[in-house]
Amino acid sequence: MPNSAPGRLRGGAPEAGRLPPRDDGPFVEAAWLYYHDGLNQTEIAERMQISRASVVNYLAEARSRGWVRVHLDSDVFRGHRLAAELCAAYGLAEAQVVPDDPVDPAGTGRVTRAAADWLPRLLAPGDRLGVSWGATVYQMAQQVPQFPVPDLTVIQLLGSRPAALGFAPEACTAMLAQRLGGQCINLHVPLILSDKGLRDALCAEPVVQAQLEALATCNKTVLACGTCDAEAHVVRSGILDPEGIAAYRAQGAEGVICARLIDAEGRPVITEVESRMIGVSLDQMRDKDMALLVAAGPGRARPARAALRGGFVTHLTTSTSIAKELLEMTP
Structure with a gap:
């Protein structure tokens, strides 16, 4: 430096x-x-x-x-030629393209660091920020600077899922709330229940109902879009098994947003666990004032394209290699 x-x-x-x-x-x-x-x-x-x-x-x-x-000013990455081409091709408001790490080309650190530095600048007093989950979002949250945003509310978008992966939804939300000086609203329920009746009864509880109403009011979001392979987050966390994700992939599934599957056009691919799941719906994830997608790591170009085409993204932070892949595909 x-x-x-x-x-x-x-x-x-x-x-x-x-x-x-x-x-x-x-x-x-x-x-x-x-x-x-x-x-x-x-x-x-x-x-x-x-x-x-x-x-x-x-x-x-x-x-x-x-x-x-x-830190490097995010304007450096937003001024990249590939960033301008991504905005034109996919109708983005803004994009950041970060150089690939020559030592670790498959690494995510540069992308998550750039997104972490950019996120506070995308927020304004009174915003309600919905937070997805996963390794990418957790890594980004760890790198966000201490940057208080007045009257900010940070909201967990889906229920909790016990897993030894180290990046539970409540951890991502709480960390961002602490670093951005915001009020934290966690969704204190399991992500998946054993049957739909139990799920519906729990959602009807006043405290849970209030939390679900809160997540519906988010005007901004930060998210990642996962893969649909055997190493997918939804598989590693036990939401779907390898055979199940393979079957949904055969039906056209290409990405995962908040534990919900989408096809190449960003349309829902309904899984058997959906009726037992508590969290934000795909419809609630669309058409936000700002939705920052952090796309980093191997195999993330196709999921990112699905999220872009589905209307889930207004702002994108990604690497040079993924940006090139996105531009080689038909937008």
Whole structure:
């Protein structure tokens, strides 16, 4: 990262287990000289009368403590030629195209980081943000900066699903609410019940009914669109089995939005668990003021295209390789 890379310093009491305040000075001073004054590491070493290796360690410590956040302005990615072509081809309001990582071409880190930096700029006071789930959304949520949005409400879009995957729906929602300073509304019910009658009875409970009414009021969403293969999130979390997803794929299923399957045109592919599921409907996911799709990882071009064609997306963050695949397909 160049010496002139933008950064942000933020103070505050050190967390438990960290060095006492009197020891923070060298880390703050080194970070200030590097990120605000534009000095290089050799110049900082001379100014502070320490070794260059110490400067490197101080800067690394300042970043690990969360005092410094370095980012590229999202305008860089939105100005990419492929971003303009995606907007024209698919009728998007805006798109970001992030360079593929040469070390890890199948990695998702660059895309989720770019989406995390962009999301706060897409929100306004009073917005009601609906949050999908999955590894991509969870990874993005972890990287969103502390950026309070006045009067923001962050809403879980589907019920919970016990799974040892580390990215439950309530975790994605709560993390985004905390980082964006918003009120959090979790949907405190299972995603899938054992029978439709039990599902309907639970939905009729006043507290659950109020939560379902809240998710219907979202004017903005952040989502991913999963694959329909044997490694799909809906398979790994036990919603469908490999044989089941293969059968639905044979019926035309190409993507998964909030545990609901869609075909290549974004139309519903009804599964046998739908009548027992509690969460946002596909109709409720369409036609939002802003809907940010984060498309990252192997095999995500076709699901992303299905979501784009189905009217679930207004804004897109993706990688160069996926952008090229999307443009090679018939929009």
